Amino acid sequence: MAERKTVVALRRCADYDDRAVQEAIDAIFALCGGIEHVIRPGQRVLVKPNLLMKRAPDRATTTHPAVARAIVRAVQAAGAAPILADSPGGPYTRGMLAGVYEACGMRAVAEETGCLLNDDFSTTTRFFEAGRVARHLDLLGVLDQVDAVITVGKLKTHGLTTMTGCVKNLYGLVPGTTKVEYHARYPDAELFTHMLLDLCACVKPCFSILDAIEGMEGEGPSGGKPRHIGALIGGRDPHAVDAAGARLIGLRPEQVTTLHAAMQRGMLGDYEVAGDALEPMILHDFDVPMRMRRANWVNLVSRLPQRLRPRPVFTHRNCDGCGTCVRACPAKAIGMDEARRPHVDVCACIRCYCCQELCHKTDVVVKRNPLFALLK
Numbered sequence: 308m309a310e311r312k313t314v315v316a317l318r319r320c321a322d323y324d325d326r327a328v329q330e331a332i333d334a335i336f337a338l339c340g341g342i343e344h345v346i347r348p349g350q351r352v353l354v355k356p357n358l359l360m361k362r363a364p365d366r367a368t369t370t371h372p373a374v375a376r377a378i379v380r381a382v383q384a385a386g387a388a389p390i391l392a393d394s395p396g397g398p399y400t401r402g403m404l405a406g407v408y409e410a411c412g413m414r415a416v417a418e419e420t421g422c423l424l425n426d427d428f429s430t431t432t433r434f435f436e437a438g439r440v441a442r443h444l445d446l447l448g449v450l451d452q453v454d455a456v457i458t459v460g461k462l463k464t465h466g467l468t469t470m471t472g473c474v475k476n477l478y479g480l481v482p483g484t485t486k487v488e489y490h491a492r493y494p495d496a497e498l499f500t501h502m503l504l505d506l507c508a509c510v511k512p513c514f515s516i517l518d519a520i521e522g523m524e525g526e527g528p529s530g531g532k533p534r535h536i537g538a539l540i541g542g543r544d545p546h547a548v549d550a551a552g553a554r555l556i557g558l559r560p561e562q563v564t565t566l567h568a569a570m571q572r573g574m575l576g577d578y579e580v581a582g583d584a585l586e587p588m589i590l591h592d593f594d595v596p597m598r599m600r601r602a603n604w605v606n607l608v609s610r611l612p613q614r615l616r617p618r619p620v621f622t623h624r625n626c627d628g629c630g631t632c633v634r635a636c637p638a639k640a641i642g643m644d645e646a647r648r649p650h651v652d653v654c655a656c657i658r659c660y661c662c663q664e665l666c667h668k669t670d671v672v673v674k675r676n677p678l679f680a681l682l683k
């Protein structure tokens with residue numbers, strides 16, 4: 308008997324109208340066999356949105372609150388207790404998180420639905436013997452209090468992994484500045500990607516939902532432009548959900564480091580799309596910079612001399628001298644001049660692009676060596 312394919316559910320959704328989003332989220336759970344097969348009454352469920360930074364939802368940097376709200380309501384309707392939790396870049400503290408919850412619309416979601424916003428700032432260590440590169444992971448302590456995790460990614464381009472979706476989203480379970488240590492511990496794209504896959508296998512999200520109503524193209528995950536895609540995607544397999552998201556924006560799995568590695572490790576197999584048809588929605592002109600499209604060159608590129616590799620450049624056009632990039636840099640490659648303008652030592656830089664990801668002024672761009680123009 309032929310093995311049944313993994314189901315990924317896709318629903319068109321034109322905007323963040325509450326009723327339309329709720330209908331789509333409920334349909335996605337139903338298309339995947341029903342939420343009752345994912346979570347049980349009485350369980351505590353961590354709903355993990357992408358709250359990269361303190362930014363309003365219309366900037367398409369973070370999971371939209373309408374999506375979080377609909378998932379929270381679906382979990383509550385199933386008799387379980389949701390708790391919204393994430394650790395954005397920067398310090399993992401009550402004050403920092405309060406500002407992020409407020410700006411990203413999560414405080415309003417909690418007030419409207421009665422769900423909890425995580426305020427436990429402890430950490431826990433998970434040992435994971437099966438890990439390829441990460442056999443122990445320091446993670447948010449709230450994981451010890453929950454029975455299940457739903458990862459709710461935002462479909463965006465990403466300088467290191469090409470695309471961020473539901474798998475990369477789980478990196479927010481690594482507390483605040485511990486992320487800086489992890490970038491230093493897994494300093495190239497290949498190691499970092501395998502760590503992300505180990506993290507995903509360790510946490511085992513019970514369901515994954517991708518907010519692809521408004522995505523981000525160009526210099527994602529924070530410096531790009533919002534781009535209307537018009538879909539919500541969900542399923543029990545986070546890799547398959549991400550693969551469907553990649554297809555939507557015109558990428559093959561080999562072009563996304565997490566999907567490429569998942570295929571190599573046998574974590575991504577065939578899947579079928581239920582609900583609305585994916586093919587007519589594919590955006591062939593979605594702006595994925597060439598250096599990201601060539602993610603299957605990542606290993607080659609990471610072996611090039613430092614000066615030939617794509618590098619972060621501080622434009623100093625919008626910079627307010629906040630110093631976030633300096634604190635976030637795992638290689639300590641960024642220094643401030645007397646005018647509080649950051650400068651990068653390209654020989655020390657490990658190309659993690661955290662400075663670009665966390666710059667709230669989108670002052671950091673990634674430039675490639677002119678030689679790479681020949682690779683178009």
Ligand code: SF4
Nearest residue numbers: 626627629630632666
């Ligand atoms: S480049 Fe961005 S993160 Fe760095 S100091 Fe300037 S505004 Fe802050």
Ligand code: SF4
Nearest residue numbers: 636656657659660662
């Ligand atoms: S300069 Fe930017 S890209 Fe380079 S190591 Fe530091 S944070 Fe990462």
